[in-house]
Amino acid sequence: MAEAHPTKRLQLWFQDEARIGNKGRVCHRWWLRGQRPPGLCDRRYQWTYIFSAVRPATGDDFTLVLPEVSTRATRLFFDAFAGALPEDVHAVVVLDGAGWHQLRPADLPANLTLVTLPPYSPELNPVERVWLYLRERFLSLRLLDDTEAIIDACCDAWNALTDEPRRLQSLCAYPWIMRVAS
Numbered sequence: 001m002a003e004a005h006p007t008k009r010l011q012l013w014f015q016d017e018a019r020i021g022n023k024g025r026v027c028h029r030w031w032l033r034g035q036r037p038p039g040l041c042d043r044r045y046q047w048t049y050i051f052s053a054v055r056p057a058t059g060d061d062f063t064l065v066l067p068e069v070s071t072r073a074t075r076l077f078f079d080a081f082a083g084a085l086p087e088d089v090h091a092v093v094v095l096d097g098a099g100w101h102q103l104r105p106a107d108l109p110a111n112l113t114l115v116t117l118p119p120y121s122p123e124l125n126p127v128e129r130v131w132l133y134l135r136e137r138f139l140s141l142r143l144l145d146d147t148e149a150i151i152d153a154c155c156d157a158w159n160a161l162t163d164e165p166r167r168l169q170s171l172c173a174y175p176w177i178m179r180v181a182s
Contacts, residue, residue: 008090008111012181013053013096014172015077017069020154021047022144040072048150050134050158051077052092054127057181059169061162065154067147071100075107077090082109096125126172133171136162 022045031037051073052063062081066073078093085091090111095101103121108114122128138157142149161167 002171004095009088011055011085011089011091012057012177013055013091013093014127014177015048015053015093015123016050016052016131018131019049019069020139021045021150034041038143045130046144046147046150047148048154049073050131050154052127052130052158053077053081053091054130054168056126056169056172056174056177059166059172061168065151069100069123071103074100075103078103078112080111082112085111096122122159126174126177129171130161130168134158 011059013119014072021167049066050063051066054061062084064077066077066078087153090113092113092115094115094117099121101116102115102138117124128166134157138160142153
């Protein structure tokens with residue numbers, strides 16, 4: 001990889017997306033033994049998606065909340081992400097093999113290289129832990145009125161996560177990633 005981009009600094013990033021909506025998610029909650037804890041449930045189907053790329057070595061992130069998950073949305077995310085990178089950086093982005101990630105190299109910005117994880121291995125992508133953290137602490141057991149409220153909740157949750165210094169790095173810095181990234 002370094003030989004292909006000799007004048008660039010290589011950075012290792014991990015990317016994933018999460019669906020957030022009215023249909024809440026069951027989460028762990030302390031409650032009285034033998035009793036079921038109360039929780040809110042909504043039967044509507046409104047969703048939005050958080051697309052995020054995280055650099056575990058530093059805790060840097062790039063995040064967009066988009067209305068759909070598709071090849072078009074993925075291309076939009078990667079174009080914006082590539083535009084936010086410094087001129088002297090080439091990002092190696094590790095992601096799962098979802099169908100909407102199958103972009104042709106011609107569709108990718110020149111400063112990105114995509115590396116697909118093996119099938120059925122979400123535990124290798126540290127961004128999955130970020131989604132669990134957000135859902136457990138900010139996005140579960142809530143009723144959200146409409147798509148705008150869902151977007152606001154996603155943005156508020158992400159801002160609360162990134163306001164805590166080094167929280168994102170602590171969630172994503174798996175030991176094997178730190179050995180590879182150093």
